[in-house]
Structure formats: structure tokens, C-alpha cells
Amino acid sequence: MLRIIRYSFADLIRSRWLYFYTGFYLVLTGALFLISADLSKVIVSLMNAILFIVPLVALLFGVMVQYNTREFTELLLAQPIPRRSIFLGQYLGIATALAISFLLGAGIPFILSGIFLSGEIWNFSILLLSGILLSYIFSALGYLLALINDNRIRGFGLAILVWLLLAVVYDGLFLLGLAWFSDYPLENVAIGVTVFNPIDLARILILLKLDVSALMGYTGAVFNKFLGTSLGMGLALTILVVWAVLPVSMIRYISLRKDF
């Protein structure tokens, strides 16, 4: 499987799209630094971009690579290699390439700015960690969507739909729900609902580093316990990892049953 990861990775890092992606983050982060010399402000702006773009790009990449390597996959399937190695290897190759691409694009300007000498290093680390986890989660979802749908237009369409759903619609319904039932105690529900959306989870994870005081203050005991202690951060991280594992095990399940 390591070989498959390596080749899938080697194939991707030569892709123009990936350079474009890295370049995009370089330009974005660099521009943010030009506009504002304030590290923490750059981190906040970058956070919005990461929560917005990483899932979308990872989804589309997952779908695209799965479709583009169909024939190549067939070539591999004819080799004496276990099926699961082929698919998990390909997925891990994509996800790792994306994660590294993101890491370089967002990281280099920060390193140049002297982040290691500043107190923002932890905020920055958690930001990068979230971006990496999101890369893994959403490229798995994209790969899975493409694996299930042989129709490419449908696959890409579903990927965009999933993104819209998790990035905006979910929160919209969430907000309406909270407003509608605002007479009831909703703290547990709110945390519960957040857990089911990896984008929200990643956001909370970053929020815990950036805005704790606001959250601490205004909300009730459950939020305080969840958001104010390391329990919240540990839990959010754990569930994010579960989120990454879940679609991967789905990929494995489907790949063992699919015809080519």
C-alpha cells in the first residue's frame, strides 16, 4: 500500500491544479500579511478562508482524481495487489498531497513572518491542524462520492451539494432551529448538532483558541464545560478524527464490492 500512496502522491504533486492550490494559499496568506501586520488578525481571516475553501477543494479533488484514475485503477486491479490497498493507497495519496500543499501554501508566509517568535504559534498550529484534518475528511468524502457514482456529472454535482450543505445550509437550519426553539435549554443540543458537521467542528476547534472569552462569558454551564476546558478541544479533535476514519472505512467497504 505504501507504494500506491507514493505513486498516487507523486502523480498528484506534478498536477498543475495542486500547484495552483498551493499558489492560491501563498498569495492569500501573503496578501493578508500585506494588508495587516497583525498576526492574530491574519489568522482569523485565514480561518474563514480555510473553512470555506479546504472542504470544497478537497471534495472536488477527491472526485476528480477518482474519476481520472479509473483506467489506471483497472491496471492496478489486474496486478497481484489486494483491492483495499489500491483504494486506500490512492485516497491517502490524494489526501496527503492536498494536506502538504495546504501546509506549504499557508505555512510559508507565516514562517517568513516570524511566527515562531510570537505568541500566536499555538493558534496558528491549531489552524493548520484543522486545515489538514479537513483535507483528509473531505477528500475521503469526494473519493467516496466518485466511487459510488459512475456518472461524473452526478459525482461532481453531489460533491458541490455536500459542500453547500455542510458549509452553509447546515448552519442555516441550525440557526433557524435554535431561534425557533429558543425557549428551551439548547446547549446540549447545540453541541450535539455541531458534532455532526466536520466544518463546524473544525471551526469550534479554532474558536476555542481565538475567542474563548466571549464564549465563556455569555453561555451557560454546558458550553463553559465544553468550550472552556481542554475537554472540549480533546473531544472536538477526537470527533474530527472519527470523521476522517468514517468515510475511509466506507471507501474500503465499497471498494471491496465494486465492479470495474
Place this chain on the structure above:
Amino acid sequence: MRRITCLILFISFLWTDVVSGTKLHVGAGQPFATIQAAMDEARSGDQVIVHPGLYRECPVVVNKSITLTGYGMPVLDALGEKEGIIIEADSVTIEGFEIRNTGYSYIEDRAGIRIKRTKAFTIRNNRLILTFFGIYLEHAKSGRVINNAILGKPLAEANSGNGIHLWYCKDIDIVGNLIRGHRDGIYFEFATQSRVRRNISEQNLRYGLHFMFSNDDIYTGNTFRDNGAGVAVMFSSRIHMLNNLFHLNWGQAAYGLLLKEIYDAEIRENVFQKNTVGIFTEGSNRIHYKDNDFLNNGWAVKVAGACEKNDFIRNNFIGNSFDFAAVGNMETNRIEENFWGDYSGYDLDKNGIGDIPYRPIKLFNYVVDQTPETIILMRSLLVEILNFSEKVSPVLTPAEVSDAMPNMHRYIR
């Protein structure tokens, strides 16, 4: 003998301005075994010097104008049921003692040092450990409380006392004290024309500094950290608040500075950093908020209503989750020339002032006010979209809360 004493007295008058008169030494191997014995002998202007040791003679009642000096921190132990020192005469100085263990009481406000209806006192360089109330001033005038450490162990609000407690006082200086672990660090009730400078008040259950019905006071250069609320100013007028640091006051009802029904105050050059709410103000009029830094607070400023004719000028608002929240009519208030970290306008004429006004209240503020749980959606894409659309065509956010001349650059102080 008498003549010699007179001579010494005379010379002392010439050479010192604080200590005059005879020195009476207390302690093991000294002329006096107990403080009380020395004080019985002492006359106005004498100095009673207490050498190191543990003294169990609380309460020590000082009813003559003397100086009571501890050498090498002698300990007055109140054994859990008495007050430490009670001052009943004018012009008394207490310095260099450790006073501890007054015990707690629900019936009386037991104090480490109590100043009763006197004036011209100095309390300095003492350490008060586990006293119910630390230094208790009632009907006191023109005195100084300097460089004391008052360290309590907070239990609950009901059975904690205040670190430094002023009740009907005037012209008091409270300087350089460290107060920790009380109900209110420093408490002013009917205390006027007094000054609170360079103190550190932290980890108190309720407020770091609390004004009730107290006018014409000034506090400056203090640090208020990790209290229920940093400073609460209530029902008071003409309080000047300058150059203080309000830091890390976190919690459900935690504020850096809480203002309630106060008038004509001045709040200048303070730093509010990482508080749940930087300033919470309600029913307070004619307040000047100038040249303050609001950094990384949950809310920088929260105006709860019935606030008129206040000025918010030349403040820095940087890295706050919410810069401003306001309930009620804000029309008579002035918000100008502040620097807003979130300002995204431009300055084409290069005069350092943004060309489009900044509106610090965002739509999401309203949503959170209605349903606090929605705060979990903060900084989500949805919320950014909502805020943006509200910014483009404001419907819910009040037009009068707006800085028409936002500064383009952070004020460096």
C-alpha cells in the same frame, strides 16, 4: 532624666519628620514583653517598636497618636476570633506587621486592621493573611494605606469580606497594595475625594474594586485581573478611571468594568484585555471613554440601555469577538475617531480617516442576544454571509451606532 528625655525629644523633632518621641521596644529580651504594656507607657508621638515573634494579644487597641512599627515582621495572631489592630486615635502609623487569622463571622465584620473615626493615619508595609476583612476604614479621613499585601482565601461571597473596605471616608490614598482572594478587593461606600493608585487586585470573588455612592474619586495605574468583574462603579459621580489594566475577567457575568447609574465619569487610557465583556454600562450618562485599548475581549463595549451623552473617542478596538453591543436609543452618544481592527474601508484622501463610516454592531450580535446558544455558530461562513448582507443593506442594526470618522491606524500609546 526628664530633661534628657526632653532634649532627645527636641532633637528628634529637629532631625526627623515622621518619628518623634521615645522608642519603646517590645519583644523577648526587650523592656516590654507585650505591645499593650508598651502602649500603656507611650505618649503621643512615641514609637513602639515590636521585635520578631508571635504576639497573641489581639485586638491591639491603639488609642494614642503613636507609631507602631514591626521589625522583621512580627506576627499578630488573632486566633480565629478577634480583630487584629483597632485604631481609635488620630495620626497613628502601623507598619511592618503580619496580622493573621481573624476568623470568619456572620455577625460582625471582623477586620485585620480597623480604623475608627480617625484621621491622618498611615498603614503601610503590612501583610494580612486570612483576615475576614483586611483593612476596614469607617468614618476615616486623610489617611494612607500603602504597600500592604492582603491575602485571603475566598470561600463564597456570603462569608468573604473585602480586602480594603471604606465606609464614609474622605481623602484616603490607597497605593501599591496587593489584594487577593476576597469578596471585593477594594470597596468604597460613601467614600469621596480618594485616590486608588498602582494596586493589584486579583482573584476576588466579586469585584476587584467596587464603588457605591462614592463621588469624586480617582483610580489610576491599577491592575484588575481574574475577578468576578474587574471594577464596578455604581450610583456614583465624577469618578476618574485612568491608566488601569483590566485583564482576564472571565465568566458568565464577568466584566472588565461594570458601570451602573453613574454620571460625569472619565475613563481614559485604560487597557481592557481578554475580558468576557470589556465595559458593561447601564443607565450611565456623560461618560468620556477616551484613548482606551480594547484587546481580544468577547465584547469590547456593551451598552445595556438608558445611556445618554457619552463619548467614545480615539479608542483602539482590536481582536474583539464583538466590538460593540447596544440596546435602546443611542442617538445622543458620540462615537468618533476610533480605530476598529475590523474596519475594511478605505482612505482615498489619505487624511488618516476612513472615507466610509464604520458600524461596529453586526447582525450576529442581535442573533446572539436573542438566542445565546447561537454563539456556537460564530465565525461560520453563514454568519459571515449574514453580517455581510446586513452591512450592504442594513435592516436590523441601528444606524446611529456608527463611527463616521474611523481612524485608519491603531493609536500607539
Place this chain on the structure above:
Amino acid sequence: MIHLHHIHKSFGRLEVLRGVDLAFDRPGITAVLGPNGSGKSTLLKSILGMVLPDQGEIHFNGKPIDNLGQYRKDISYLPQIARFPENLRVRELIRMIESFRSQPSQSAELIHQFGLESVLDSQLGHLSGGTRQKVNLVLTLMYDTPVIILDEPTAGLDPVAMVKLKELIIQAREDGKILLITTHIMSLVEELADRVVFLLEGRIYFDGKPDELKQRVDEPNLEKAIANLLSGGHLTPIQPLDASSKPIKKMNGNVVQPQLKY
């Protein structure tokens, strides 16, 4: 060597294989023929484990095939469409496949024979269709395996490469290998095939020597024989449609006339 027992496969509503029994035991070249959509590729892919049958069993060397695919080290497979990761170079692709199979490879020899030296450092995305097919052939034929499966090997090949391919195929037969080939070029079948399996709508209609097929429909020319087979008259599968009934033991060289309920 390879035994297919009553293989059924549907893609959705479409039944692609409807009870196929086949055995490949003896060395030689078998041409799997049939019109488009008759199930040729599906049949070959199910041997490789790429298509998983709904019913039936496939044994390779006496063992049922599995998902781990170790048995595939004895098979070389040429897929119908040669598309590779576009950003890889030819050399890397070959090295990669070699790294997956720790078997001795004759890639250098084949690269020379197909004249691919000049494109070794090109990215696969920049190659023409014919060149890609050559790369495809190199990847397939570089191992000495007892079974070789070629799905439309001639697609896009120039005449020189075609001659080369034929030589290689004949060589393989002489080496005692089992070859399964699908193609639309009947002259190739006539020239090479020792056995013809004719598939239509997922069932086997003929399994025997090319000459026997020609005799059966009374046509001297294989192409016409096939056309004749398709056009009616002789259309009867040699195996029953009903999956529950026992498969009829197939006898090489005979078109069995089954008692069929259509």
C-alpha cells in the same frame, strides 16, 4: 487452470453474463468473440476479480479467487482502454508496475522491440493513442506468466507494432501459455486462434475450433461465419438459460443443441 462455473452477472437491470461455464486448461490461444455488449470484457474481468459475479464460482489453479489477488501474479492482463495517470512518465509507470510484482521482468527487451526508448521520459498524458497502447503492451507482456489475457490488443497499433504483437503472441503459445484474446479483427483470429468462444447476450453460443465453426455454418470464411451465426438460423446457446438447472457438460468442438425454452 481457469474454471468458470455458471457465472451470472448483472449491471442493474442488464444481465451481462447469464450462466457461463468455461474451462481453460490447455495451452493455446482462445479468441473470445461476440458483438459489442455481449459480455466479453466482463467475462475476462471476472477472471481477474475486477468484476465480482453475482452467482457462480471462478477457480484459478484449483482455488477460488479472492480479494487479495495474489493469484493474479500468474496472469498478465491488457485492458481495453489504455489510460494512465497523466502526470507520470513512462519510465516511472513501468518501474511502478515492476515494483508491485517482484517477478523478473523483460521490460527493457519489450521497450526496445516496440521502439519506446525515445518516449521513456515523456509524461503519459502527452502520448498518442498508439504509443500508449504500446506502453500498455509492454506492461502486460513483460512478465513470464502462464496466463495472458488481452482485451482488444490491436487497437490503435501501427502495422509494425501489429507484426511484433503477433510474434509475441505466437511465441507465448509456443511457450505453452494460455492466452485469452478479444478482438474484432477476424483475420487475426483466423491466423492465431486455436479455439473460439462465441458469446452473445451473456451466453455461450459456440465453443470449439475455428474450423468447426466454419463447418457448422457452412462458411469458408470466419468473418462470414460469425456474421451468419449472428443473423439467425444457428442461434442456439450451448448452455441453458435457467440458472437453477444443471449446466450441461460442454464438449469441445460440438455445438450442442439444447432443449431450450426461450
